[in-house]
Amino acid sequence: MLPNPIDQDLFLLEHPSDLISLGKWQKTVNLLSKLFHAPAGFLVQHTSAGFQVTISSEQSSNPYSAGVVIESDANIFCRRIVETGQALYVPNAMIDPCWDTNPEVHQDGFRSYLGVPVFWPNKQPFGTFCVMDYKETEYSDTYIELIEQLKDILESDLSLMSLYQQMQTLAITDSLTAINNRRGFTALAHQRILLAKRMNMRQALLYFDIDEFKVINDKYGHGVGDKVLIAVAQSIYKAIRRSDVVGRLGGDEFVALVVVQSPDDIRQLQKRILTGFEEAQRQQKLPDFTVSIGDIEVDLNLSFEELLDRADHVMMEKKAKEP
Numbered sequence: 561m562l563p564n565p566i567d568q569d570l571f572l573l574e575h576p577s578d579l580i581s582l583g584k585w586q587k588t589v590n591l592l593s594k595l596f597h598a599p600a601g602f603l604v605q606h607t608s609a610g611f612q613v614t615i616s617s618e619q620s621s622n623p624y625s626a627g628v629v630i631e632s633d634a635n636i637f638c639r640r641i642v643e644t645g646q647a648l649y650v651p652n653a654m655i656d657p658c659w660d661t662n663p664e665v666h667q668d669g670f671r672s673y674l675g676v677p678v679f680w681p682n683k684q685p686f687g688t689f690c691v692m693d694y695k696e697t698e699y700s701d702t703y704i705e706l707i708e709q710l711k712d713i714l715e716s717d718l719s720l721m722s723l724y725q726q727m728q729t730l731a732i733t734d735s736l737t738a739i740n741n742r743r744g745f746t747a748l749a750h751q752r753i754l755l756a757k758r759m760n761m762r763q764a765l766l767y768f769d770i771d772e773f774k775v776i777n778d779k780y781g782h783g784v785g786d787k788v789l790i791a792v793a794q795s796i797y798k799a800i801r802r803s804d805v806v807g808r809l810g811g812d813e814f815v816a817l818v819v820v821q822s823p824d825d826i827r828q829l830q831k832r833i834l835t836g837f838e839e840a841q842r843q844q845k846l847p848d849f850t851v852s853i854g855d856i857e858v859d860l861n862l863s864f865e866e867l868l869d870r871a872d873h874v875m876m877e878k879k880a881k882e883p
């Protein structure tokens with residue numbers, strides 16, 4: 561329901577993270593080419609958009625600078641590593657016809673390549689860490705160990721970045737229903753309200769509370785109660801637009817902040833949500849449950865807390881009127 565914390569299909573260079581020091585990575589790539597006496601060293605990222613040089617060793621002999629993108633189907637050395645997930649050492653590409661169509665060999669004049677795969681913490685390929693030389697090479701096993709060691713520095717940064725993003729997502733996510741928790745909802749709702757103000761858009765705030773939820777728990781058990789909470793969260797989530805926001809405030813209380821054109825939109829949305837509850841109840845064989853919904857149009861002169869209070873109040877009034 562929530563977006564993947566890190567979109568591994570985006571180029572890091574274009575979507576940098578504060579947790580990664582590209583300066584440190586630059587030093588690592590420079591060190592790699594220095595230790596190998598190589599004219600060019602790289603960290604390359606692969607995504608569906610192709611291979612991008614993330615870091616390029618700072619040498620005049622290096623023809624590729626950071627940011628260059630090569631198409632995914634080009635017969636370059638890095639592609640072999642990404643496809644096999646294995647290190648690749650080519651001491652002399654001129655004697656192997658499989659590199660005849662490799663532009664690095666035939667346009668740039670490189671002969672030797674040594675590269676290792678770099679992985680994201682979930683074992684998906686990030687790309688490669690490699691050195692290239694214009695002359696034939698004879699690297700010993702020690703050199704191959706060395707490049708693996710240096711690569712660990714890069715992978716541990718990728719791990720740190722993923723872990724931090726996961727923690728950030730956990731802090732704003734309700735673990736049972738996987739929608740925003742109170743903190744996440746509050747942060748996103750504040751942003752959306754400011755945006756609506758700028759764009760002159762109308763918004764509605766809907767407050768949901770399951771009726772006599774305690775009875776469901778007592779009668780059918782906590783596990784069934786949890787399933788009802790998940791069904792309610794998912795039904796609301798499915799009924800709203802991706803640009804709207806939904807959250808669980810706690811217990812059996814949910815909220816949604818939605819963009820609307822007219823009061824009729826609010827009625828239509830409530831209808832869709834109620835139909836969603838009925839469908840979920842039937843399909844998942846849940847006990848009968850009803851939900852009281854309070855709705856208000858967002859008054860931009862009120863604070864966020866005042867808006868929540870008002871919507872809660874409308875919900876309570878509806879609950880009191882129910883038979």
Ligand SMILES: Nc1nc2c(ncn2[C@@H]2O[C@H](COP(=O)(O)OP(=O)(O)OP(=O)(O)O)[C@@H](O)[C@H]2O)c(=O)[nH]1
Pocket residue numbers: 736769770771772773774775777781782783784785786789810811812
């Ligand atoms: N299964 C389950 N129950 C929860 C969870 N969080 C809170 N509850 C229960 O939700 C119930 C909420 O009870 P009340 O606030 O009295 O609300 P209610 O029974 O729905 O009564 P009304 O709102 O007046 O209709 C309590 O019994 C809590 O124990 C949860 O994560 N899972």
